[in-house]
Amino acid sequence: MISLQNVSKYYPAGFGKTYVLRNITLDINEGEFVSIMGPSGSGKSTLLHILGMLEEPSEGEYLFFDQPVQKLSEKRRTELHRNYIGFVFQAYHLIDELTVYENIETPLLYKGMSSSERKSRVAELLDRFNMVAKKDLFPSQLSGGQQQLVGIARAVASQPKVIFADEPTGNLHSDHAKEIMDLFKKLNKEDGVTIVQVTHSEVNAEYGNRILRLKDGWLESFQVPTLERE
Amino acid sequence: MFRNYVVIAFRNLWKHKLFSFINVIGLASGIMVCLLALIDIKGAFDYNNFHPNSNRTYRVLTDVTGNDNQKIAFASTPLPLADVLKREYGFVEKTARIIRDYTEFTVDQKKLGDYYCAVDPAFFTVLGYKLATGQPATAPNTAVVTPQTAEKFFGLANPIGKVIHTKEFGSITVTGVFQTLPIRSHLHFGLALSMPTLSTANRKQQQIDWKQYTIGYTYVLLKEGASVDQFEKILPTIAARATKAIRFRSEKGYTFRAQSMTTLSPSREELQMGTWEPSWGKLATEMSVGLVTLLLAVFNYVNLTLARSLSRAREVGIRKVSGAVRWQLMGQFMAESVVLSVFALGVAYVFLMLIEPMPFVQQWLIGGVQLDTTLWAVFVGFSIVTGLLAGFVPARVLSGFRPAQVLRSQTGLKVFKGITLRKSLIVAQFAIALIAMIALLSMARQQNYMATADYGFRSDRILNIPLNNVPYQRLANELNRIPGVEHVSATSELFGSHGGAYQNVRRQKSGGDSTAVFITAIDQNFIANMDLRLLAGQNLPEMVADTTGEGSPGRFVLINEEAVKAFRMGNPREVVGQSLWLNDTTEVQIAGIVKDFRFTTFNWTIKPLILNYQPKRFRFVNVRIAERTTETTLVGIQRVWKSLNPREPFAGEWYSDFLYKRHSHEDDVNFMGLLTALAFSIACLGLLGMVTYTTETRIKEVGIRKVMGAEVRQIIWLLSWDFVKLLLIAGAIALPLGYLAGMAFLINFAYHVSIGFETLGGCIGLLLGLGGLTIGFRTYRAALSNPADSLRSE
Structure with missing residues (x-):
């Protein structure tokens, strides 16, 4: 479903350019759970942003469901965000002025869903994530782990085909982190959602079935799909 | 969503x-x-609403073409027009003429001035001024009064059937009372007289004179379904017919056009002889x-x-x-x-x-x-x-x-x-507020100056009493007997206002240049009483008034220095004894020269002035009161007034109070002050917000600097300087512009205050003071903050 061909990203710096990503060629199939690893500044987040169509590559070609992303109009790209892509962030990035319920509802609003549809969808998610009791609380009243749960619920609300997660457990204790990773695993397994995560932690990376290692903008190696599937 | x-x-x-x-x-x-x-x-739109058929009611305007080909529009029309319209054109249902004027009415020996309209009978049906009681005034010498005028004239008594007197028209009987007139009305008046009341020869001549187009107004009600185009088309035809026989002197001619009642207010153009509709x-x-x-x-x-x-x-x-x-x-x-x-x-x-x-x-x-x-x-x-x-x-x-x-x-x-945008907006806000403040302060200072300045005549401890038909000589005699009264004099005009009557005066009986001169009537005590100085010659000779207080006008006059200059008479000493012609038959002799003083408002420079003895024109007595005895003397004066004129309340007023009220328009200044204060507080609030957010984002920097040994003073300066700079820029922009704005107002006055250091310095001082407080309030708090709090890692 995702295919990068010789994708590079650079920024102008002085008279030359600073490369963040170099010649990335990569395919991700539907249903995969991919972990991107690498030291700070290796271009992990930039790669994720390109995959999530938040940034555009400087060179190369990106096909999303066989459509060339570079040629899509702004409107079409927004359509993809609404219906195919979900995001989870390290800093949760919930809207402080909205309750848990309203935060989860936000992507559905932009999707143009009817009020009753939205209600049942959000109720279902709250139920599934065990957050019914907290639906009227504001983000500042929740713990980090709970906030990230809301973040994930928001990401899956519009039933995306793929979720991009940027260090989803970076700000969490290991107990909470495990909870969140299990949840991703479950989403991948049971709902068939493709997941691409950026992580620092080998442990968390192991949840995926493939690990991509980045160093100085180069894609180092492929981790052969492991056999430790349960 | x-x-x-x-x-x-x-x-x-x-x-x-x-x-x-x-x-x-x-x-x-x-x-x-x-x-x-x-x-x-x-x-402004309410002005047209209360008239019954405003969609088919029109006022006829006169477009006058001057000799210089300038077109000037008048709201008024020649009076015979109405008759022609009604008689010759079938689509005209009614016409109503209105003549507006002001006159003095005598009611029970009280003289009360009021505005009146002389109106045709159709006035009461075409326009929407409804009667509360009684009948419309149609017969000669009848009138309908407004409730306010009724109360002013007759108190609480029923006005219908009451008689009022005027010099020009004789006795007039009240036949009805209007409902309270709408405030939002393009005509303001106290009485509506029937048109036939205006029966003097002069007035009758006006009613058939096509040459005079400034006397009255013509309103036309068209028949239902009548074509407006047709009406508009015939108006120039009538004008052409009427002007054919007329030889104009200062204009080439005129034409007519219709103005619908629905578009009368707000007025789109400046009309001469305009009515009260706002523009x-x-x-x-x-x-x-x-x-x-x-x-x-x-x-x-x-x-x-x-x-x-x-x-x-x-x-x-x-x-x-x-x-x-x-x-x-x-x-x-x-x-x-x-x-x-x-x-x-x-x-x-x-x-x-x-x-x-x-x-x-x-x-x-x-x-x-x-x-x-x-x-x-x-x-x-x-x-x-x-x-x-x-x-x-x-x-x-x-x-x-x-x-x-x-x-x-x-x-x-x-x-x-948008940092540049934000900075420019702050500068613009303070500059606008400052310009308004400088202009307003100049205005207020000028008004205060006019209210309290030295006019060159005495204004303190002088009590002006309007005569209101009390014989001057009797009042003066009585007043002189009261202990504490030092001088009593009489005048036709209060100085320091619009200057009163003026006319053209010549040095020769006929021929030669004439000069416009203000003429004020005084008695011989006036000069001494008002501390005026004679430069040459003598005061007016003492005149023996007869018992009615109405002596004949004196042959001698005083003139001021400016008049000497205007008549090009040369040395003041040679002027005394020369003669002037007030008109073809009245020759007067110059008795003395008065040192120039400011007898009009400060709008004008000192103009030529003649002071003469004309008891008939006396309207005020000026009573000079000794320093200590004011209270008891005042009581005495009021008692004298009551004995001579029991009907009217005592209306004496200190001269200095009169000048103050005449020139300090406190209401206007208060309102404009309110606007300026609003502008200023909006700007300060905005600044407060900006400083707050900016210091909040820099709180960590403050912490680091404090840890490295910065003093509170240095931190306040660091945080404030950016904003103080903006205030200074605003000041630099606003000072010259404010100066110009203030001068644009002051230029109307011949004698005016200057916009100097005190105005500009005071305004910019206030700006920096208030702005500085606003900034300092926030930055001081930020500078005092404990670095341990702001540097604690997240």
Whole structure:
């Protein structure tokens, strides 16, 4: 479903350019759970942003469901965000002025869903994530782990085909982190959602079935799909 | 979606209370001034509403072409026009002529001046001035009075059947009373006399004279279904026919055109002999003052919203990755500004109620206007549009954030957008406030100067008493007997006002140049009483008045230095004894020269003046009272007044009080002061908000600097300098402009205050003082903060 061909990203710096990503060629199939690893500044987040169509590559070609992303109009790209892509962030990035319920509802609003549809969808998610009791609380009243749960619920609300997660457990204790990773695993397994995560932690990376290692903008190696599937 | 916008808007406003407070107060002030203007505009349309058939009622205007080919429009018409229209044109149902004038009416020996309209019978049906009781005035020497005039003339007694007297028309019987006239009416009058009452030869001549087009007004009611085009077409024809036989002197001719009652107010053009309808120009000025005030508040909104953009940037990023497109985000931000603005409308209405009793507001702006649903709809619509406009710029900027930039996990993200814009807006706000302040202060100082300056004649301890038909000599004799009264004199005019009567005076009986000269009647005590100085010659000789107090005018006159110059008479000593001709038959001899003093307002330089003895023209006595005995003397004077004229209340007034009231227009200054204060507080609130947000974002820097040994003083300076710089720039822009604005007002006065260091320095001092306090208040608190708190890692 995702295919990068010789994708590079650079920024102008002085008279030359600073490369963040170099010649990335990569395919991700539907249903995969991919972990991107690498030291700070290796271009992990930039790669994720390109995959999530938040940034555009400087060179190369990106096909999303066989459509060339570079040629899509702004409107079409927004359509993809609404219906195919979900995001989870390290800093949760919930809207402080909205309750848990309203935060989860936000992507559905932009999707143009009817009020009753939205209600049942959000109720279902709250139920599934065990957050019914907290639906009227504001983000500042929740713990980090709970906030990230809301973040994930928001990401899956519009039933995306793929979720991009940027260090989803970076700000969490290991107990909470495990909870969140299990949840991703479950989403991948049971709902068939493709997941691409950026992580620092080998442990968390192991949840995926493939690990991509980045160093100085180069894609180092492929981790052969492991056999430790349960 | 919409509900969601509004909910978020409310939560945001609630969360940032300082921000909301500043914006609501600012916008409310601006909206309030706009409401005043909107109400006045609505009122301007009320002028046409109460007339019964205003859609087929027209006033005929006269377009006069002068010898220089300049066209001048008059609201008035020659009087015979009405008759021609009614007699010769079938589609004219009724015509009504109106002649406006002012005269003195005598009621029970009281003399009361009032405005009257002489009207045709159709006046009572064509125009909407309804009668409360009685009959319309149609027979000769009848009148209908307004309730106010009825009360002024007859007290609480039933006015119908009562008789009033005038010099010109004799006795007039009251046949009816109007309902209280609408305040919003293009005609203001106390009485409507029947047209045949104007029966003197002169008045009768006017009624058939096609040459005079400034005497009266012609209103025409067309028959139902009559064609307006036809009416408009015949008017020039009539004018052409009428002017054929006339030889004009100072104009080439005139033509007529129709002005519909529905478009009479607000007036689109300047009409000579105009009536009381407001002009578009006045309304536009009011509205632009309102819009400028509102603009200042909108600047605050733009400024503060952009300053907070950092906290909103993340939200924009999240919403965008959730699938929001730009217009949806703009919609959300603009919904916020609209909610704020509608809320401000509510507060503005409260403000409006607070300033409603101000005399300026009643008299010039909103007096007599009903707030109906249409007006409220306009108010709400206006505030929504304001909100949309105020929200537009911030919404564009905020919705333009790119999610990849604002959602990166790294801290230390700096999103400062539109810094130049924000700085310019602050400078503009303070510059506008400062210009207004300088102009207003110049105006107030000039008025105070005129109210208290030395006019060259004595004004303290002089009590002016209007004579009101009390024989002057008797009153003077009685007053002189009261202990504490030092001098008593008489005059026809109070100096320091418009200067009174003037006429052309010649040095030779016929031929030679004539010079316009003010002529004031005084008695021989006046010079000494008012501390005027004679430069040459003598005072007026003592005249023996007869018992009625009406002696014959004296042969001798005094003139001022300016008159000597105007008549080119040379050395003052040689002037004494020369003669002047007041008209073809009256020759007077110059007895003495008076040192120049300012006898008019300061609008004019000193003009030529003749003082002569004309007891018939005396209207005031000037009583000079000894320093110590004021209280008891006043009681004595009032007793004398009561014994001579028991009907009228004592109306004496200190000369200095008269000058003060005449020249210090406190109501106007108060209202304009209010506007300036609003502008200034909006600017200061905006500055407060900006300083607050800026220091908040720099609190960590403050912590680091303190740890490294910076003193509180240095930190305050560090945080304040950027803003002080803005104030200084605003001052540099506003001082010259304010100076020009003030001079534009002062140039109207021959004698005026100068805009010097005290005005400019005072204004900029106030600006820096208030601005500095605003800045210092926040930066001082920031500088005192404990670095341990701000540097604690997240």
